[in-house]
Amino acid sequence: MSRLHADAExxxxxxxxxxxxxxxxxxxxxxxxxxxxDGMARECFPDHLTAGALVLSADGTEVLLNLHGKAKRWFAFGGHCEAIDQTLAGVAHREALEESGLPRLDFDPVPVMLDEHAVPFCDPRGTVAHLDVRYVAVAPAGVGHAASEESLDVRWWPVDALPDGLEDDMHRLVALARARVLG
Structure with missing residues:
Protein backbone atom coordinates (compact mmCIF):
# COMPACT_ATOMS: atom_id res chain seq x y z
CA MET A 1 0.00 0.00 0.00
CA SER A 2 2.99 2.31 -0.17
CA ARG A 3 1.90 3.62 -3.58
CA LEU A 4 -1.58 4.34 -2.22
CA HIS A 5 -0.06 6.02 0.85
CA ALA A 6 2.08 8.26 -1.37
CA ASP A 7 -0.93 9.11 -3.53
CA ALA A 8 -2.96 10.09 -0.45
CA GLU A 9 -0.14 12.35 0.75
CA ASP A 38 0.16 1.66 7.45
CA GLY A 39 -2.30 4.57 7.80
CA MET A 40 -4.26 3.53 4.72
CA ALA A 41 -4.98 0.00 5.97
CA ARG A 42 -7.98 -1.02 8.05
CA GLU A 43 -5.52 -2.75 10.38
CA CYS A 44 -4.13 0.64 11.45
CA PHE A 45 -5.71 1.19 14.87
CA PRO A 46 -7.39 3.31 16.06
CA ASP A 47 -7.50 5.50 12.91
CA HIS A 48 -7.16 4.87 9.19
CA LEU A 49 -8.01 6.59 5.93
CA THR A 50 -11.10 5.58 4.00
CA ALA A 51 -12.63 6.97 0.81
CA GLY A 52 -16.05 7.25 -0.71
CA ALA A 53 -18.26 9.02 -3.18
CA LEU A 54 -21.61 10.70 -3.15
CA VAL A 55 -23.54 9.70 -6.28
CA LEU A 56 -25.78 12.30 -7.89
CA SER A 57 -28.31 11.85 -10.67
CA ALA A 58 -27.35 13.23 -14.08
CA ASP A 59 -29.52 16.33 -13.51
CA GLY A 60 -28.35 16.81 -9.90
CA THR A 61 -31.85 16.60 -8.41
CA GLU A 62 -31.40 13.23 -6.68
CA VAL A 63 -28.76 11.50 -4.61
CA LEU A 64 -28.20 7.74 -4.39
CA LEU A 65 -27.70 6.57 -0.80
CA ASN A 66 -27.28 3.18 0.84
CA LEU A 67 -28.86 1.99 4.06
CA HIS A 68 -25.76 0.62 5.77
CA GLY A 69 -26.22 -2.93 7.03
CA LYS A 70 -24.38 -2.47 10.34
CA ALA A 71 -25.08 1.19 11.12
CA LYS A 72 -28.74 1.01 9.96
CA ARG A 73 -28.44 4.59 8.65
CA TRP A 74 -28.31 6.19 5.21
CA PHE A 75 -24.87 7.09 3.88
CA ALA A 76 -22.95 7.84 0.72
CA PHE A 77 -20.89 4.95 -0.63
CA GLY A 78 -17.42 4.29 0.69
CA GLY A 79 -15.10 2.09 2.62
CA HIS A 80 -11.67 0.72 3.31
CA CYS A 81 -8.61 0.79 1.12
CA GLU A 82 -7.62 -2.58 -0.33
CA ALA A 83 -4.25 -3.93 -1.47
CA ILE A 84 -5.39 -3.71 -5.12
CA ASP A 85 -6.03 0.05 -4.89
CA GLN A 86 -3.46 2.38 -6.46
CA THR A 87 -5.05 5.77 -5.74
CA LEU A 88 -7.33 7.34 -3.17
CA ALA A 89 -9.76 8.34 -5.93
CA GLY A 90 -9.63 4.73 -7.13
CA VAL A 91 -10.73 3.53 -3.70
CA ALA A 92 -13.75 5.85 -3.75
CA HIS A 93 -14.64 4.94 -7.33
CA ARG A 94 -14.37 1.19 -6.65
CA GLU A 95 -16.44 1.42 -3.48
CA ALA A 96 -19.16 3.49 -5.19
CA LEU A 97 -19.45 0.98 -8.05
CA GLU A 98 -19.40 -2.07 -5.75
CA GLU A 99 -21.92 -0.72 -3.24
CA SER A 100 -24.31 0.93 -5.70
CA GLY A 101 -24.50 -1.83 -8.29
CA LEU A 102 -24.19 0.84 -10.98
CA PRO A 103 -22.32 -0.29 -14.10
CA ARG A 104 -20.42 2.99 -14.48
CA LEU A 105 -20.05 6.48 -13.04
CA ASP A 106 -18.77 9.82 -14.21
CA PHE A 107 -16.24 10.33 -11.43
CA ASP A 108 -14.59 13.58 -10.30
CA PRO A 109 -11.05 12.70 -9.10
CA VAL A 110 -10.72 15.78 -6.85
CA PRO A 111 -11.96 15.39 -3.25
CA VAL A 112 -14.97 17.51 -2.37
CA MET A 113 -14.90 17.10 1.42
CA LEU A 114 -13.04 15.47 4.32
CA ASP A 115 -14.72 13.99 7.38
CA GLU A 116 -13.65 12.18 10.52
CA HIS A 117 -16.17 9.94 12.25
CA ALA A 118 -16.11 7.26 14.92
CA VAL A 119 -17.10 3.75 13.88
CA PRO A 120 -17.82 1.39 16.79
CA PHE A 121 -18.35 -1.75 14.65
CA CYS A 122 -15.27 -1.62 12.39
CA ASP A 123 -12.67 -3.36 14.58
CA PRO A 124 -12.96 -5.89 17.42
CA ARG A 125 -10.34 -3.93 19.39
CA GLY A 126 -12.72 -1.00 19.81
CA THR A 127 -14.01 2.15 18.17
CA VAL A 128 -11.94 3.43 15.27
CA ALA A 129 -11.94 6.76 13.49
CA HIS A 130 -12.44 6.74 9.75
CA LEU A 131 -10.52 9.62 8.20
CA ASP A 132 -12.78 9.81 5.17
CA VAL A 133 -11.88 11.46 1.87
CA ARG A 134 -15.08 12.11 -0.06
CA TYR A 135 -15.54 12.49 -3.80
CA VAL A 136 -18.43 13.15 -6.19
CA ALA A 137 -19.75 10.91 -8.96
CA VAL A 138 -22.63 11.25 -11.37
CA ALA A 139 -24.73 8.29 -12.48
CA PRO A 140 -25.62 8.24 -16.16
CA ALA A 141 -29.35 8.64 -16.80
CA GLY A 142 -31.37 5.45 -16.93
CA VAL A 143 -28.87 3.00 -15.42
CA GLY A 144 -30.03 0.58 -12.75
CA HIS A 145 -28.66 0.19 -9.23
CA ALA A 146 -28.68 -2.63 -6.67
CA ALA A 147 -27.86 -3.11 -3.01
CA SER A 148 -24.61 -4.90 -2.19
CA GLU A 149 -24.26 -7.45 0.60
CA GLU A 150 -23.13 -4.59 2.88
CA SER A 151 -26.35 -2.61 2.43
CA LEU A 152 -29.95 -3.19 3.43
CA ASP A 153 -31.17 -0.91 0.64
CA VAL A 154 -29.96 1.47 -2.06
CA ARG A 155 -32.34 4.24 -3.06
CA TRP A 156 -32.57 7.53 -4.96
CA TRP A 157 -33.63 10.46 -2.77
CA PRO A 158 -34.69 13.91 -3.98
CA VAL A 159 -32.14 16.41 -2.66
CA ASP A 160 -34.98 18.42 -1.12
CA ALA A 161 -36.45 15.35 0.66
CA LEU A 162 -33.49 13.46 2.12
CA PRO A 163 -34.16 10.70 4.67
CA ASP A 164 -34.96 11.64 8.26
CA GLY A 165 -32.00 11.38 10.62
CA LEU A 166 -29.41 12.03 7.93
CA GLU A 167 -26.34 13.46 9.63
CA ASP A 168 -25.38 17.12 9.18
CA ASP A 169 -22.15 16.19 7.39
CA MET A 170 -24.18 14.27 4.79
CA HIS A 171 -26.36 17.33 4.15
CA ARG A 172 -23.19 19.38 3.70
CA LEU A 173 -21.73 16.74 1.37
CA VAL A 174 -24.86 16.84 -0.79
CA ALA A 175 -24.69 20.65 -1.01
CA LEU A 176 -20.97 20.64 -1.87
CA ALA A 177 -21.40 17.86 -4.43
CA ARG A 178 -24.26 19.67 -6.16
CA ALA A 179 -22.30 22.92 -6.24
CA ARG A 180 -19.34 21.07 -7.79
CA VAL A 181 -21.42 19.27 -10.42
CA LEU A 182 -23.92 22.00 -11.27
CA GLY A 183 -21.39 24.81 -11.14
Whole structure:
Protein backbone atom coordinates (compact mmCIF):
# COMPACT_ATOMS: atom_id res chain seq x y z
CA MET A 1 0.00 0.00 0.00
CA SER A 2 2.99 2.31 -0.17
CA ARG A 3 1.90 3.62 -3.58
CA LEU A 4 -1.58 4.34 -2.22
CA HIS A 5 -0.06 6.02 0.85
CA ALA A 6 2.08 8.26 -1.37
CA ASP A 7 -0.93 9.11 -3.53
CA ALA A 8 -2.96 10.09 -0.45
CA GLU A 9 -0.14 12.35 0.75
CA UNK A 10 0.05 13.96 -2.70
CA UNK A 11 -3.72 14.42 -3.02
CA UNK A 12 -4.20 15.82 0.47
CA UNK A 13 -1.03 17.90 0.29
CA UNK A 14 -2.29 19.63 -2.84
CA UNK A 15 -5.97 19.86 -1.93
CA UNK A 16 -7.38 23.30 -1.16
CA UNK A 17 -9.80 23.22 1.78
CA UNK A 18 -12.96 25.29 1.52
CA UNK A 19 -12.85 26.49 5.14
CA UNK A 20 -10.92 26.29 8.41
CA UNK A 21 -12.78 23.16 9.53
CA UNK A 22 -11.79 21.31 6.36
CA UNK A 23 -8.23 22.61 6.65
CA UNK A 24 -7.98 21.15 10.17
CA UNK A 25 -9.13 17.78 8.76
CA UNK A 26 -6.60 18.04 5.93
CA UNK A 27 -3.74 18.68 8.36
CA UNK A 28 -4.96 15.91 10.69
CA UNK A 29 -5.07 13.40 7.82
CA UNK A 30 -1.59 14.39 6.61
CA UNK A 31 -0.21 14.13 10.17
CA UNK A 32 -1.75 10.66 10.48
CA UNK A 33 -0.11 9.56 7.23
CA UNK A 34 3.26 10.98 8.33
CA UNK A 35 3.06 9.03 11.60
CA UNK A 36 1.68 5.76 10.20
CA UNK A 37 3.16 4.02 7.16
CA ASP A 38 0.16 1.66 7.45
CA GLY A 39 -2.30 4.57 7.80
CA MET A 40 -4.26 3.53 4.72
CA ALA A 41 -4.98 0.00 5.97
CA ARG A 42 -7.98 -1.02 8.05
CA GLU A 43 -5.52 -2.75 10.38
CA CYS A 44 -4.13 0.64 11.45
CA PHE A 45 -5.71 1.19 14.87
CA PRO A 46 -7.39 3.31 16.06
CA ASP A 47 -7.50 5.50 12.91
CA HIS A 48 -7.16 4.87 9.19
CA LEU A 49 -8.01 6.59 5.93
CA THR A 50 -11.10 5.58 4.00
CA ALA A 51 -12.63 6.97 0.81
CA GLY A 52 -16.05 7.25 -0.71
CA ALA A 53 -18.26 9.02 -3.18
CA LEU A 54 -21.61 10.70 -3.15
CA VAL A 55 -23.54 9.70 -6.28
CA LEU A 56 -25.78 12.30 -7.89
CA SER A 57 -28.31 11.85 -10.67
CA ALA A 58 -27.35 13.23 -14.08
CA ASP A 59 -29.52 16.33 -13.51
CA GLY A 60 -28.35 16.81 -9.90
CA THR A 61 -31.85 16.60 -8.41
CA GLU A 62 -31.40 13.23 -6.68
CA VAL A 63 -28.76 11.50 -4.61
CA LEU A 64 -28.20 7.74 -4.39
CA LEU A 65 -27.70 6.57 -0.80
CA ASN A 66 -27.28 3.18 0.84
CA LEU A 67 -28.86 1.99 4.06
CA HIS A 68 -25.76 0.62 5.77
CA GLY A 69 -26.22 -2.93 7.03
CA LYS A 70 -24.38 -2.47 10.34
CA ALA A 71 -25.08 1.19 11.12
CA LYS A 72 -28.74 1.01 9.96
CA ARG A 73 -28.44 4.59 8.65
CA TRP A 74 -28.31 6.19 5.21
CA PHE A 75 -24.87 7.09 3.88
CA ALA A 76 -22.95 7.84 0.72
CA PHE A 77 -20.89 4.95 -0.63
CA GLY A 78 -17.42 4.29 0.69
CA GLY A 79 -15.10 2.09 2.62
CA HIS A 80 -11.67 0.72 3.31
CA CYS A 81 -8.61 0.79 1.12
CA GLU A 82 -7.62 -2.58 -0.33
CA ALA A 83 -4.25 -3.93 -1.47
CA ILE A 84 -5.39 -3.71 -5.12
CA ASP A 85 -6.03 0.05 -4.89
CA GLN A 86 -3.46 2.38 -6.46
CA THR A 87 -5.05 5.77 -5.74
CA LEU A 88 -7.33 7.34 -3.17
CA ALA A 89 -9.76 8.34 -5.93
CA GLY A 90 -9.63 4.73 -7.13
CA VAL A 91 -10.73 3.53 -3.70
CA ALA A 92 -13.75 5.85 -3.75
CA HIS A 93 -14.64 4.94 -7.33
CA ARG A 94 -14.37 1.19 -6.65
CA GLU A 95 -16.44 1.42 -3.48
CA ALA A 96 -19.16 3.49 -5.19
CA LEU A 97 -19.45 0.98 -8.05
CA GLU A 98 -19.40 -2.07 -5.75
CA GLU A 99 -21.92 -0.72 -3.24
CA SER A 100 -24.31 0.93 -5.70
CA GLY A 101 -24.50 -1.83 -8.29
CA LEU A 102 -24.19 0.84 -10.98
CA PRO A 103 -22.32 -0.29 -14.10
CA ARG A 104 -20.42 2.99 -14.48
CA LEU A 105 -20.05 6.48 -13.04
CA ASP A 106 -18.77 9.82 -14.21
CA PHE A 107 -16.24 10.33 -11.43
CA ASP A 108 -14.59 13.58 -10.30
CA PRO A 109 -11.05 12.70 -9.10
CA VAL A 110 -10.72 15.78 -6.85
CA PRO A 111 -11.96 15.39 -3.25
CA VAL A 112 -14.97 17.51 -2.37
CA MET A 113 -14.90 17.10 1.42
CA LEU A 114 -13.04 15.47 4.32
CA ASP A 115 -14.72 13.99 7.38
CA GLU A 116 -13.65 12.18 10.52
CA HIS A 117 -16.17 9.94 12.25
CA ALA A 118 -16.11 7.26 14.92
CA VAL A 119 -17.10 3.75 13.88
CA PRO A 120 -17.82 1.39 16.79
CA PHE A 121 -18.35 -1.75 14.65
CA CYS A 122 -15.27 -1.62 12.39
CA ASP A 123 -12.67 -3.36 14.58
CA PRO A 124 -12.96 -5.89 17.42
CA ARG A 125 -10.34 -3.93 19.39
CA GLY A 126 -12.72 -1.00 19.81
CA THR A 127 -14.01 2.15 18.17
CA VAL A 128 -11.94 3.43 15.27
CA ALA A 129 -11.94 6.76 13.49
CA HIS A 130 -12.44 6.74 9.75
CA LEU A 131 -10.52 9.62 8.20
CA ASP A 132 -12.78 9.81 5.17
CA VAL A 133 -11.88 11.46 1.87
CA ARG A 134 -15.08 12.11 -0.06
CA TYR A 135 -15.54 12.49 -3.80
CA VAL A 136 -18.43 13.15 -6.19
CA ALA A 137 -19.75 10.91 -8.96
CA VAL A 138 -22.63 11.25 -11.37
CA ALA A 139 -24.73 8.29 -12.48
CA PRO A 140 -25.62 8.24 -16.16
CA ALA A 141 -29.35 8.64 -16.80
CA GLY A 142 -31.37 5.45 -16.93
CA VAL A 143 -28.87 3.00 -15.42
CA GLY A 144 -30.03 0.58 -12.75
CA HIS A 145 -28.66 0.19 -9.23
CA ALA A 146 -28.68 -2.63 -6.67
CA ALA A 147 -27.86 -3.11 -3.01
CA SER A 148 -24.61 -4.90 -2.19
CA GLU A 149 -24.26 -7.45 0.60
CA GLU A 150 -23.13 -4.59 2.88
CA SER A 151 -26.35 -2.61 2.43
CA LEU A 152 -29.95 -3.19 3.43
CA ASP A 153 -31.17 -0.91 0.64
CA VAL A 154 -29.96 1.47 -2.06
CA ARG A 155 -32.34 4.24 -3.06
CA TRP A 156 -32.57 7.53 -4.96
CA TRP A 157 -33.63 10.46 -2.77
CA PRO A 158 -34.69 13.91 -3.98
CA VAL A 159 -32.14 16.41 -2.66
CA ASP A 160 -34.98 18.42 -1.12
CA ALA A 161 -36.45 15.35 0.66
CA LEU A 162 -33.49 13.46 2.12
CA PRO A 163 -34.16 10.70 4.67
CA ASP A 164 -34.96 11.64 8.26
CA GLY A 165 -32.00 11.38 10.62
CA LEU A 166 -29.41 12.03 7.93
CA GLU A 167 -26.34 13.46 9.63
CA ASP A 168 -25.38 17.12 9.18
CA ASP A 169 -22.15 16.19 7.39
CA MET A 170 -24.18 14.27 4.79
CA HIS A 171 -26.36 17.33 4.15
CA ARG A 172 -23.19 19.38 3.70
CA LEU A 173 -21.73 16.74 1.37
CA VAL A 174 -24.86 16.84 -0.79
CA ALA A 175 -24.69 20.65 -1.01
CA LEU A 176 -20.97 20.64 -1.87
CA ALA A 177 -21.40 17.86 -4.43
CA ARG A 178 -24.26 19.67 -6.16
CA ALA A 179 -22.30 22.92 -6.24
CA ARG A 180 -19.34 21.07 -7.79
CA VAL A 181 -21.42 19.27 -10.42
CA LEU A 182 -23.92 22.00 -11.27
CA GLY A 183 -21.39 24.81 -11.14
Missing amino acids: RVLGGWTALDDHQERHRRRFLHHLAQHP
